[in-house]
Amino acid sequence: MERIVYVNGNYVPEPDAKISVFDRGFLFADGVYEVTSVIDGKLVDFAGHAARLRRSLAELKMEMPCSQEELLSIHRELIVRNEVTEGLVYLQVTRGVADRDFVFPSAATPPTLILFTQSKAVVDNPLADRGARIVSIEDIRWGRRDIKTVQLLYPSMAKMIAREKGADDAWLVEDGVVTEGTSNNAYIVTQDGTIVTRDLSSHILAGITRAAVLKCARDLQMKVEERPFTIAEAQAAREAFTTSATGFVCPVIEIDGAAVGDGQPGPVARRLRQAYVEESRKSAI
Ligand SMILES: Cc1ncc(COP(=O)(O)O)c(C=O)c1O
Known part of the structure; x- marks a missing residue:
């Protein structure tokens, strides 16, 4: 089964999941992430991970890319589409795509949001x-x-x-x-x-x-x-x-x-x- 990845609003097959070489996550490690575990097809402590994501972004003067409810539905959609019963959902937000410059791009620059799943045994380890x-x-x-x-x-x-x-x-x-x-x-x-x-x-x-x-x-x-x-x-x-x-x-x-x-x-x-x-x-x- 081909894994489905979320990239900036779209659910795409893994080979089509691509971001720009000018993404600040790639050029400056200018991004944050969260890893939420999945047991029985459900998310463990989603609210805690969402709260920490909000804090990490705020510390770096970045906005939440979408509401917590939307983030939850993206997580759930990926779990369903990839038939994950146990494993994790990885989420990354970067400051988006801009010409390379140490100065942050304008706050209007859309962030990059990507999520993917990994199926693996986490309980029996x-x-x-x-x-x-x-x-x-x-x-x-x-x-x-x-x-x-x-x-x-x-x-x-x-x-x-x-x-x-x-x-x-x-x-x-x-x-x-x-x-x-x-x-x-x-x-x-x-x-x-x-x-x-x-x-x-x-x-x-x-x-x-x-x-x-x-x-x-x-x-x-x-x-x-x-x-x-x-x-x-x-x-x-x-x-x-x-x-x-x-x-x-x-x-x-x-x-x-x-x-x-x-x-x-x-x-x-x-x-x-x-x-x-x-x-x-x-x-x-
Ligand atoms: C440096 C570091 N400390 C602690 C943790 C544990 O955090 P959590 O329990 O939220 O996974 C992580 C997880 O990736 C980490 O990278």
Whole structure:
């Protein structure tokens, strides 16, 4: 089946899904994105992703390309047309097409809006069963990580460095403390059972899954602390894990070659993954 992609108002077969070489997303990484997971053919936390999109755009002085209701119907139309039962919808908005110039084009320039789907198993994920091996890498990204921009070259390089070292992913470290993963938020569970994750600021992306998982944790009477932690603290922790829209809650079993806890996915991460998936199945739209 040929995938159908949404490009600026049109649903087109993948080979016809094209944008201009003058698009500012292509020339300047001048764009933002969202990834929303799909379970049972429904969108998980669509409202949260739409709210973060609105914020990312506002921070970059860009308009929403259409209303939230229209965005929802485009997401749903793509899920139906591509017969997605499990996977994701990717959305990208750029500042549009203009002659190359560092100065932003006129605000009247129409934005580029593209969406596509990827079908893949997100609930049954072998990495979540095995647990991820992590290496730490210096965080040299720009200072506005709270904006979900498409400047993903460094996270992509960090992931490749992790792979070359035989690990699954990297955690990024700045001023001696962990910011987040290449494409996820990072957590530890201390020896007294407290879940610790970096507090929200421009140093990290405010994960939509992070908010939902922290709510699950508090509902389950787990203690949560939002503060920075070091790699040494993570290596000495009882457990570690990550969260993201398509990874949900993924246990971490090794950091820079040192086993975390007993080197197996831990009970807190497993419990939170289960609670989050159950909650998402109920609330997906
Ligand atoms: C740098 C970074 N942090 C955190 C996340 C997790 O965010 P979410 O839970 O909204 O997917 C992502 C997701 O892509 C990310 O790229």
